[in-house]
Amino acid sequence: MKLGQYSFGIGDRFAHQGIAQLNAIIKAKELDVDVIPVWNKSYREHEIIGSKPADTRQEADNAVRARGWRNAYFVDADHIGMKNVDFFLKSSDFFTIDVADFIEKPVDQKKIDLFVRQHEDYIGELNIPGIDESLTISKERIEEIARKYLLAIEEAGKIYAYLFTKKGQDSFVVEVSMDETNKSQTPVELLFILAGLSKKEIPLSTIAPKFSGHFNKGIDYVGDINQFAKEFEQDVAVIQFAITEFSLPPDLKLSIHSGSDKFSIYKPIRQALNKFNAGVHIKTAGTTWLEEMIGLAEAGGGGLALAKEIYRQAFTRFDELSKPYATVIDINKNQLPVPEVVDKWDEEAFTSTLRHNPINPRYNSHFRQLLHVAYKIAAEMGERYLKLLAEYEKIISKNVTENIFERHIKPIFISDK
Numbered sequence: 001m002k003l004g005q006y007s008f009g010i011g012d013r014f015a016h017q018g019i020a021q022l023n024a025i026i027k028a029k030e031l032d033v034d035v036i037p038v039w040n041k042s043y044r045e046h047e048i049i050g051s052k053p054a055d056t057r058q059e060a061d062n063a064v065r066a067r068g069w070r071n072a073y074f075v076d077a078d079h080i081g082m083k084n085v086d087f088f089l090k091s092s093d094f095f096t097i098d099v100a101d102f103i104e105k106p107v108d109q110k111k112i113d114l115f116v117r118q119h120e121d122y123i124g125e126l127n128i129p130g131i132d133e134s135l136t137i138s139k140e141r142i143e144e145i146a147r148k149y150l151l152a153i154e155e156a157g158k159i160y161a162y163l164f165t166k167k168g169q170d171s172f173v174v175e176v177s178m179d180e181t182n183k184s185q186t187p188v189e190l191l192f193i194l195a196g197l198s199k200k201e202i203p204l205s206t207i208a209p210k211f212s213g214h215f216n217k218g219i220d221y222v223g224d225i226n227q228f229a230k231e232f233e234q235d236v237a238v239i240q241f242a243i244t245e246f247s248l249p250p251d252l253k254l255s256i257h258s259g260s261d262k263f264s265i266y267k268p269i270r271q272a273l274n275k276f277n278a279g280v281h282i283k284t285a286g287t288t289w290l291e292e293m294i295g296l297a298e299a300g301g302g303g304l305a306l307a308k309e310i311y312r313q314a315f316t317r318f319d320e321l322s323k324p325y326a327t328v329i330d331i332n333k334n335q336l337p338v339p340e341v342v343d344k345w346d347e348e349a350f351t352s353t354l355r356h357n358p359i360n361p362r363y364n365s366h367f368r369q370l371l372h373v374a375y376k377i378a379a380e381m382g383e384r385y386l387k388l389l390a391e392y393e394k395i396i397s398k399n400v401t402e403n404i405f406e407r408h409i410k411p412i413f414i415s416d417k
């Protein structure tokens with residue numbers, strides 16, 4: 001199955017904004033930029049909300065029907081492993097096979113030796129088109145990479161084989177992800193990971209390495225932007241080299257698990273894509289949920305009151321809510337306004353503190369991150385929350401569409417002008 005050159009992963013906690021999300025993709029299409037929508041939701045999200053992959057499937061199908069979308073679209077089983085793949089089998093046609101837990105796990109020395117022998121030809125100075133300096137590859141380096149990644153590669157092969165027997169050939173898109181780990185992968189590591197994966201005969205559409213820097217949820221990139229730009233370009237070059245070298249699918253591309261809103265690296269990403277005429281998949285976190293909060297607050301009245309109530313609860317349940325996201329958030333409690341202060345805020349104060357507009361002096365990334373992980377509270381409110389979503393649908397969907405199109409699709413795929 002073909003994913004297309006540009007694809008965009010849209011998370012939606014409560015599965016109510018499918019049409020508003022698709023409208024952003026349609027806006028790009030009207031400018032002759034084809035972006036394939038992928039509705040992604042992880043096991044963690046389903047568990048916290050109590051939703052099922054079938055709900056995401058229904059949301060996507062309904063949105064596509066309602067808007068007459070004729071291009072491809074997908075439903076992504078995000079970050080799955082052998083332990084939860086079955087949960088997603090029926091409703092998903094995109095599987096993000098997460099093998100990060102298998103990195104640096106012991107592997108048979110014989111397999112390592114074999115891997116090294118199979119790749120002996122690369123020892124020495126390797127020149128990859130598009131990378132200025134040559135890469136120095138030693139036998140020890142290949143061995144070290146094999147030791148670190150072979151088990152993860154094997155696990156990816158196992159899960160793919162399982163999916164193949166359950167779903168049949170060519171009926172789903174495959175991504176392999178290694179991003180939820182502590183250390184980033186270098187372009188040389190990526191090269192040999194791809195070499196290993198090619199032996200598993202996985203029809204790989206995307207690969208999600210961990211890039212250097214911090215990709216916290218819902219806020220901008222934290223790290224050295226020039227270093228990222230260089231690394232990203234080299235990764236793109238490595239992928240293009242690997243496609244011919246290891247006979248990988250010709251449309252293989254990088255997937256960036258952005259965690260949403262990595263505004264400061266969008267420009268280097270676009271420049272690299274243009275330079276190499278390459279594709280990319282951008283996966284975002286469920287920040288559509290924050291647009292729901294912004295819409296509710298902007299509406300005033302009962303909407304603003306509910307937004308404040310959710311914040312009050314989030315503030316008191318800080319530890320519980322942030323725990324599942326500990327490695328991907330960075331909240332300084334001292335920077336959080338107390339609920340008594342927030343209660344006095346008007347629409348403008350609440351929305352400008354929450355909306356990710358870095359040049360607005362009121363914007364507060366700590367406030368934003370706490371609300372980002374607070375969707376559990378809205379899930380607990382159930383009908384009460386969903387009723388308000390329906391009541392203020394117009395103002396919410398405007399925020400959802402504008403956010404995806406103006407802040408993400410435009411700077412990544414079109415231009416930041």
Ligand SMILES: [Zn+2]
Nearest residue numbers: 177179180257
């Ligand atoms: Zn990820």
